[in-house]
Amino acid sequence: MAVERKKTLSKEIVNQAIVDSFKKLNPAVMIKNPVMFVVEVGTVITLLLSLAPDLFGSTEVGRAYNIAVFLILLFTLLFANFAEALAEGRGKAQADSLRKTKSDTKARLVQKDGSYKEVSSTTLRKGDVVRIEIGEIIPSDGEIIEGLASIDESAITGESAPVIKEAGGDFSSVTGGTRVASDYIVVKVTTDPGESFLDRMIALVEGAKRQKTPNEIALTTLLAVLTLIFLIVIMTMVPMAQYLNVKLEISTLIALLVCLIPTTIGGLLSAIGIAGMDRVTQFNVLAMSGKAVEAAGDIDTMILDKTGTITFGNRMASEFVPVNGVTAKDVTFASLQASVKDETPEGRSIVELANKLGESWQTSAYEGAEVVEFTAETRMSGLNLVGGSKVRKGAVDAIKKYVTALGGKIPNDLETITNRIAKAGGTPLAVAINERIYGVIYLKDTVKPGLKERFAELRAMGIKTVMCTGDNPLTAATIALEAGVDEFIAEAKPEDKIAAIKKEQQEGKLVAMTGDGTNDAPALAQADVGLAMNSGTMAAKEAANMIDLDSDPTKLLSVISIGKQLLITRGALTTFSIANDIAKYFAIIPAMFILAMPQLQALNIMNLASPESAILSALIFNAIIIPLLIPIAMKGVKYRAMSADRLLSRNVLLYGIGGVVVPFIGIKIIDMVLHGLNIV
Numbered sequence: 001m002a003v004e005r006k007k008t009l010s011k012e013i014v015n016q017a018i019v020d021s022f023k024k025l026n027p028a029v030m031i032k033n034p035v036m037f038v039v040e041v042g043t044v045i046t047l048l049l050s051l052a053p054d055l056f057g058s059t060e061v062g063r064a065y066n067i068a069v070f071l072i073l074l075f076t077l078l079f080a081n082f083a084e085a086l087a088e089g090r091g092k093a094q095a096d097s098l099r100k101t102k103s104d105t106k107a108r109l110v111q112k113d114g115s116y117k118e119v120s121s122t123t124l125r126k127g128d129v130v131r132i133e134i135g136e137i138i139p140s141d142g143e144i145i146e147g148l149a150s151i152d153e154s155a156i157t158g159e160s161a162p163v164i165k166e167a168g169g170d171f172s173s174v175t176g177g178t179r180v181a182s183d184y185i186v187v188k189v190t191t192d193p194g195e196s197f198l199d200r201m202i203a204l205v206e207g208a209k210r211q212k213t214p215n216e217i218a219l220t221t222l223l224a225v226l227t228l229i230f231l232i233v234i235m236t237m238v239p240m241a242q243y244l245n246v247k248l249e250i251s252t253l254i255a256l257l258v259c260l261i262p263t264t265i266g267g268l269l270s271a272i273g274i275a276g277m278d279r280v281t282q283f284n285v286l287a288m289s290g291k292a293v294e295a296a297g298d299i300d301t302m303i304l305d306k307t308g309t310i311t312f313g314n315r316m317a318s319e320f321v322p323v324n325g326v327t328a329k330d331v332t333f334a335s336l337q338a339s340v341k342d343e344t345p346e347g348r349s350i351v352e353l354a355n356k357l358g359e360s361w362q363t364s365a366y367e368g369a370e371v372v373e374f375t376a377e378t379r380m381s382g383l384n385l386v387g388g389s390k391v392r393k394g395a396v397d398a399i400k401k402y403v404t405a406l407g408g409k410i411p412n413d414l415e416t417i418t419n420r421i422a423k424a425g426g427t428p429l430a431v432a433i434n435e436r437i438y439g440v441i442y443l444k445d446t447v448k449p450g451l452k453e454r455f456a457e458l459r460a461m462g463i464k465t466v467m468c469t470g471d472n473p474l475t476a477a478t479i480a481l482e483a484g485v486d487e488f489i490a491e492a493k494p495e496d497k498i499a500a501i502k503k504e505q506q507e508g509k510l511v512a513m514t515g516d517g518t519n520d521a522p523a524l525a526q527a528d529v530g531l532a533m534n535s536g537t538m539a540a541k542e543a544a545n546m547i548d549l550d551s552d553p554t555k556l557l558s559v560i561s562i563g564k565q566l567l568i569t570r571g572a573l574t575t576f577s578i579a580n581d582i583a584k585y586f587a588i589i590p591a592m593f594i595l596a597m598p599q600l601q602a603l604n605i606m607n608l609a610s611p612e613s614a615i616l617s618a619l620i621f622n623a624i625i626i627p628l629l630i631p632i633a634m635k636g637v638k639y640r641a642m643s644a645d646r647l648l649s650r651n652v653l654l655y656g657i658g659g660v661v662v663p664f665i666g667i668k669i670i671d672m673v674l675h676g677l678n679i680v
């Protein structure tokens with residue numbers, strides 16, 4: 001289902017990244033990354049020394065050595081910038097193609113007198129009403145207030161199958177930039193210029209408003225502290241060297257400092273985060289923040305809405321079942337009466353079925369009647385007729401309460417009928433006129449395929465799934481069994497969904513919620529990870545911190561893997577980076593002091609050609625390890641489902657020991673090459 005867009009990095013992206021690597025040398029940009037900023041200061045000083053070797057006092061090294069150090073440092077910076085620019089590249093390219101979708105379109109504004117006026121889409125404001133005909137681009141986000149149409153959303157989702165959107169209910173929101181593929185619709189605009197879904201999507205994939213996650217901030221702080229410590233260490237070496245009568249060159253001290261500070265992770269850190277977000281986007285999920293993706297990596301409980309999330313949500317009336325003593329005709333007519341003014345898809349499907357069964361009702365008969373609209377709170381809808389009759393339909397328990405309050409009796413076969421429908425996974429709606437229940441409407445819905453396997457995978461990862469529905473317990477149980485969720489909560493009102501999330505959170509658990517309806521919006525906002533279905537309402541999409549463009553609730557599984565992978569990759573490369581620096585220490589320190597302190601020979605295990613060669617080799621290794629690790633930073637360390645402890649010890653071993661060993665080999669090889677080429 002997931003469309004993977006632009007898997008490979010195109011030539012343009014790479015070229016743009018090279019250009020951006022130079023742009024990012026701007027110190028105002030660089031200061032956000034303390035480790036690399038220190039490298040930049042070092043680069044500037046060695047540049048000055050290349051121009052005027054005696055700038056900071058007499059020196060014994062030649063200009064060529066200073067130039068070499070300067071160039072290697074410059075490349076260290078460029079490599080780190082390149083990693084970040086490359087990670088940003090795919091999102092920028094995607095943003096560009098989305099911008100083309102956004103290009104100015106004409107809109108047919110419906111005026112007060114009902115006539116049309118052609119205006120530019122950029123002038124549309126909240127509350128404007130527009131009419132869109134077949135083949136036309138929807139000019140702005142909005143809610144359908146009239147009509148039903150199939151919409152081609154491929155410009156946004158990449159998915160070419162059109163989706164049906166209609167007035168009322170959870171499928172009424174349309175997105176600017178998508179196209180009406182059949183029929184026509186009248187839409188009430190819900191956003192002002194610049195705040196549309198497409199605008200937000202462009203900003204997101206482009207990373208325009210990217211903020212560091214708490215985890216990234218903590219790591220950046222740690223790296224800054226390490227850098228400061230090494231700066232102090234290097235500075236205290238100056239008097240020590242003077243005492244030993246060793247002449248330490250400024251450029252050597254800078255080289256040593258850069259080798260010791262964690263430049264590898266410092267250079268790759270932001271690329272890891274951006275690439276993680278980008279991987280989520282490749283799965284057609286829009287994540288509003290990196291924080292949400294990282295939280296997904298630690299999720300314990302997943303709460304799902306039933307209709308529209310676990311099921312397709314196109315609940316259609318399929319049967320009118322009378323209770324004892326009521327004719328089929330009467331229950332059909334009562335159902336029709338209760339639904340003529342119900343603009344939800346359920347309501348319309350009831351009217352359609354009644355019409356098909358030969359029942360119709362003159363508009364004049366219900367003129368002046370008071371409409372009682374469906375709410376998730378009352379779970380009922382209906383009409384108060386002019387003659388005083390109150391027609392209602394709704395969740396069976398809600399209607400039972402309603403008629404009991406009016407002094408009515410509950411028909412003895414109601415439960416049998418309700419149970420039969422519920423056991424089949426359908427939604428039963430009871431129909432009543434005043435205190436008398438006439439029968440039950442059978443609403444059918446279908447469970448989305450493939451859920452069971454994916455919920456089983458979640459279970460294997462230790463994640464509990466809970467279905468939370470406004471439907472009755474029996475229907476809920478049937479659907480829960482069919483979909484394979486662990487637990488369910490039935491007859492839930494919006495506040496019950498929030499309570500369910502809060503309860504888990506109070507137990508210290510991280511909770512993900514998926515939903516599509518306006519009534520899910522508060523719960524989506526309460527959850528640590530709120531994943532809204534793209535098919536759902538604007539309110540749900542605004543409250544959530546992730547949107548699945550394919551409306552597949554199990555997509556969270558992929559996001560969870562990416563979140564875990566992101567955290568693991570960051571940990572692994574940090575371990576590798578710090579372990580690396582240990583090896584560089586052994587390469588450089590003996591080389592620097594060996595003439596003055598022959599005892600250090602014991603430490604000179606690498607036996608490099610000369611002090612200069614040792615320093616330059618370590619510095620070159622320090623630079624090229626960054627581009628060598630870009631593929632891991634971008635793709636992420638492979639995540640395997642195993643216990644967190646085993647995973648940790650495995651990674652510490654691999655990246656810790658690897659981090660110590662690799663530089664020894666790498667530096668030795670570079671030293672041999674430099675020496676062999678007679679460069680040093």
Ligand SMILES: Nc1ncnc2c1ncn2[C@@H]1O[C@H](COP(=O)(O)OP(=O)(O)OP(=O)(O)O)[C@@H](O)[C@H]1O
Pocket residue numbers: 305306307308342344346347374375376379380381393394395396427428429468469470471472492493517519
């Ligand atoms: N148009 C309607 N008129 C009257 N009652 C309705 C209507 N639509 C739904 N209901 C009843 O109200 C209940 C709650 O509906 P709603 O669509 O809000 O469910 P929900 O809380 O979103 O849960 P889920 O989406 O998981 O089923 C339904 O189970 C049904 O019994």
Ligand SMILES: [K+]
Pocket residue numbers: 258259260261262263264581622
């Ligand atoms: K380093």
Ligand SMILES: [Mg+2]
Pocket residue numbers: 170305306307308516517
């Ligand atoms: Mg719902």
